[in-house]
Amino acid sequence: MRVLAIINQKGGVGKTTSCMNLGAALAEAGLRVLLVDLDPQAHLSISFDRMPAPGDPSIYSVLTGQHPLADVIQPTHREGLSIAPTNLDLTGAESELAGEIGRESLLRDALRDLAKTADAPDIVLLDCPPSLGTLSLNALVCADGVIVPLQAEFFALQGMAQLLDVLERVKRRLNPRLELVGILVGMYSRQRNLSREVVEELQRHFGEILLPTFVRVNVRLAEAPSHAQTIFEYAPESGAAQEFRELARELWRRIAGRELKSAVTKTAPKSIAKPAASPETKEQAAGADLP
Ligand code: ADP
Ligand code: MG
Secondary structure, three states: OEEEEEOOOOOOOOHHHHHHHHHHHHHHOOOOEEEEEOOOOOHHHHHOOOOOOOOOOOHHHHHOOOOOHHHHOEEOOOOOEEEEOOOHHHHHHHHHOOOOOOHHHHHHHHHHHHHOOOOOOOEEEEEOOOOOOHHHHHHHHHOOEEEEEEEOOOOOOOOHHHHHHHHHHHHHHOOOOOEEEEEEEEOEOOOOHHHHHHHHHHHHHHHHHEOOOOOEOOHHHHHHHHHOOOHHHHOOOOHHHHHHHHHHHHHHHHHHOOOOOOHHHHHOOHHHOOOOOOHHHHHHHOOOOOO
């Protein structure tokens, strides 16, 4: 079981969108995927129409020791894709847990118990809240890897130094396995000089950590959750669906050291698999040539 935290303390950068659609792409390739909603805003749970009623089993009741994780997991409409949902109960968790000894390892313990069961997933994606408090710390303590979604906007790098510092300290003190697996550029627009300039700057800063496929601006990605669908049902032929398939392949390469087999490898066109080397190929990697 591999655990990836999708984290950025800024809101609106594409964490939930990435979690939902990367999860669906990995499940499409035959992996058993669990999505965990760690954001009290519950956008991920709402996007799958799985938000529990107040007081019902949820991530809040897991973190407060009322339920094992296995009891709150629900299937989604997609085969192989399940969710540990949350609701507004989680809003008070940061302050409620403040005095708790070992509060940063509650989720790690819950996942360890799940890993011993027959229902253990192959991969867990953690959708983090837009802050670096106890909930995000729980994600970093149990994760093998971190994915940082960034918007191709002028302020993309703002806050990154703080985030990288937190990652470094968690790695040193609490979780030596923690690795930055990839920076995921979202809401990219080839037409905008700004997007290109931001990407060049990110490339200079992060080199190969930058994932070579960018997610372009696509209104269908924003529309799909209101239909309780991932991009793979809502717009399966879209560039966005292809981009998330390719990102899933690259992530699996990075964390498992091998290729994703099955549907993903068969259907993704070869042209989007090239790593970015120059500004031209960067645009190709961004999906410019996709149908
Ligand atoms: P976060 O979880 O980091 O707050 P979201 O994933 O909720 O960010 O994304 C913020 C908003 O931007 C949402 O309304 C989402 O639908 C929209 N969005 C995300 N990625 C794209 C994209 N590539 N193109 C268009 N809209 C997007
Ligand atoms: Mg979110």
